[in-house]
Amino acid sequence: MSRHKLTGDAEARQPLLTGHYLDESELGSDEGEVIFDRTTEAGVRVPRKLTYEEAVEETGFGLFHWLLLVVCGWANASDAVEILCVSFLLPTARCDLLLSSTDGGLLTASIFLGMMVGGYMWGYLADQKGRCKVLVVSLTVNGLFGGLASFAPWFWLFLLMRFISGIGVGGSIPVIFSYFSEFMPRVRRGAMISALATFWMAGNILAAGLAWLVIPKTWAHFSLGTLDFQSWRLFVVLCSVPSITSAIIFKLFMPESPKFLMEADCEKEAIHVFRLMFELNMKGKEKAFPEFGLHTSSRQRREQQETRIWGSSSERLANALKKGLVPIKKIFKSPLRSRSITLIIIFYSISFGYYGLWMWFPELFARAEDGGSPCANVSRPSALHNESCYPVKTAVYMEGFVIAVSNLPGNIFTILVMDSTGGKALLSGSLLLSSLSVFLIYVVQTKAQSLVLSCVFSGVSVIAWNALDVVGTELYPTQLRSSALGFFTGVGRVAAITGNLVFGKLVDANCAVPVLLVSALLLVGGLVGLLLPQTRQTELT
Incomplete structure (x- = not known):
């Protein structure tokens, strides 16, 4: 298992949403359910957003x-x-x-x-x-x-x-x-x-x-x-x-x-981890990665940005200590x-x-x-x-x-x-x-x-x-x-x-x-x- 394989590099962290469509054999379901359920004004179908639990299941x-x-x-x-x-x-x-x-x-x-x-x-x-x-x-x-x-x-x-x-x-x-x-x-x-x-x-x-x-x-x-x-x-x-x-x-x-990455609003990085999980779990099987988006949260990233720009160094330290007790x-x-x-x-x-x-x-x-x-x-x-x-x-x-x-x-x-x-x-x-x-x-x-x-x-x-x-x-x-x-x-x-x-x-x-x-x-x-x-x-x- 290589370092490139598990941690990814700059290329691996590029957008992964390629618009790939799945057939019934890839989904493993008789209904042939697809994970695309939204259409833009231009008629381009885009992946639906998955929750953490849904992404793990995929x-x-x-x-x-x-x-x-x-x-x-x-x-x-x-x-x-x-x-x-x-x-x-x-x-x-x-x-x-x-x-x-x-x-x-x-x-x-x-x-x-x-x-x-x-x-x-x-x-x-x-x-x-x-x-x-x-x-x-x-x-x-x-x-x-x-x-x-x-x-x-x-x-x-x-x-x-x-x-x-x-x-x-x-x-x-x-x-x-x-x-x-x-x-x-x-x-x-x-x-x-x-x-x-x-x-x-x-x-x-x-x-x-x-x-x-x-x-x-x-x-x-x-x-x-x-x-x-x-x-x-x-x-x-x-x-x-x-x-x-x-x-x-x-x-x-x-x-x-991946759960932490989703909470930190790092969608691309989280999808990369899910892709890695899928590739290793499906190793030896002819099954393509189901492209999807994620429901992420910007809460943690916003709090970190607020901490970086707030006040002098002593005030930032006091704020960090205060936040540590939250x-x-x-x-x-x-x-x-x-x-x-x-x-x-x-x-x-x-x-x-x-x-x-x-x-x-x-x-x-x-x-x-x-x-x-x-x-x-x-x-x-x-x-x-x-x-x-x-x-x-x-x-x-x-x-x-x-x-x-x-x-x-x-x-x-x-x-x-x-x-x-x-x-x-x-x-x-x-x-x-x-x-x-x-x-x-x-x-x-x-x-x-x-x-x-x-x-x-x-x-x-x-x-x-x-x-x-x-x-x-x-x-x-x-x-x-x-x-x-x-x-x-x-x-x-x-x-x-x-x-x-x-x-x-x-x-x-x-x-x-x-x-x-x-x-x-x-x-x-x-x-x-x-x-x-x-x-x-x-x-x-």
Whole structure:
């Protein structure tokens, strides 16, 4: 797939309305319906204007969408790798950096703090400047600073690099789902977004597998000047590779969202993307592209022009900052207010529960290495020296890998039933089951039982995340979609930070408190989810 093919050049962006007429075989319809329904005074027939949903239907479904799934899925997986790698390096990195449990909580929280800062900022820019451009920059920030963190000799510098990396992750997660959904026909949108969400599991498995292969190995330990380059540092470098490669792919090959282009009144560019989709989907079939015009909006372009010509540079900056808050005000006005408040509660509950517990799974299992439940052994020292963590015990990484793989049944289930059941029912049901599984983790008394229930929690909670990805993209219009998702993921990052700090503070003193708190919050989220409107196969506005 060439760069010319997917991004177009000056020639490819010329008017595409050539006045081509379609016969019945090209239309695939017995009625032989044509898409020309207007005649000028000179008697020249011109293409009728199509809405976004009609244009997507005209392009068909096929190779383009599967290639898009792979590319966007790899970006989603790269975010998972960057976030979850901290949980796998924590048992050994805390030794080399002499970290207390509180420091470990700060480390796991640092990337979420960055995601909170970056989430809304990138989402707003994506709604103003375009999805693809923002994805390239945010993925580059993610991978670059994630890799640089491996060379940090001091804890504070490592923390800073992880924070900046988190700013990049905060942009790519909400924007990738907006971008992907805006290429999908509505009858397949739920299943395809669910399929995209399964790549989070792939990233989880990749991170766990790399940790298992690299961190325990002595060959990955060498000196780099004055820096003692332990195996966990090499693991951090490898975890940055998916983000960098994903940024390169988007920069070189991927087109802008046609829905965004229509909202920005870029009709020619949008038609070019639709033509590309059609050509790839109909590859090998003798079927001509159905020429048409588009119903576009001049709103976004007009607002950008007003921003450029308004006042001095300081006034323009103040105006830009003021405009940045406009989407937040809009999502909390009727008729979006009730769903927005509901989503705040859900995002907070699931993010506190999932990330608060998931990021500490390797540490909890390390505490249970001698038998018993993860909360039974609280004698682990608060600061460790190098010799106390080597040789690295591989069982911790094997268990993390098993839990990561346990996402698979939940992902398959979501793909199969999302379009028929709808996101609302799956979201509430999975949150309630997740709450029960976490409560039972506290109740059980053996490590084996804890591992089984952790796998159950992993498999069930991923259904909630997948359903939330689908519901979130369908609840808001195009001009607010990325901003809204960025804002809510920011709320989720606040919850993730809180959850990790709570675990860091209480895991030594009373492990039961954060575990039971996770169970309670997931229960609340599941009940509140019943208040959301049903969005199954709805049109994107």
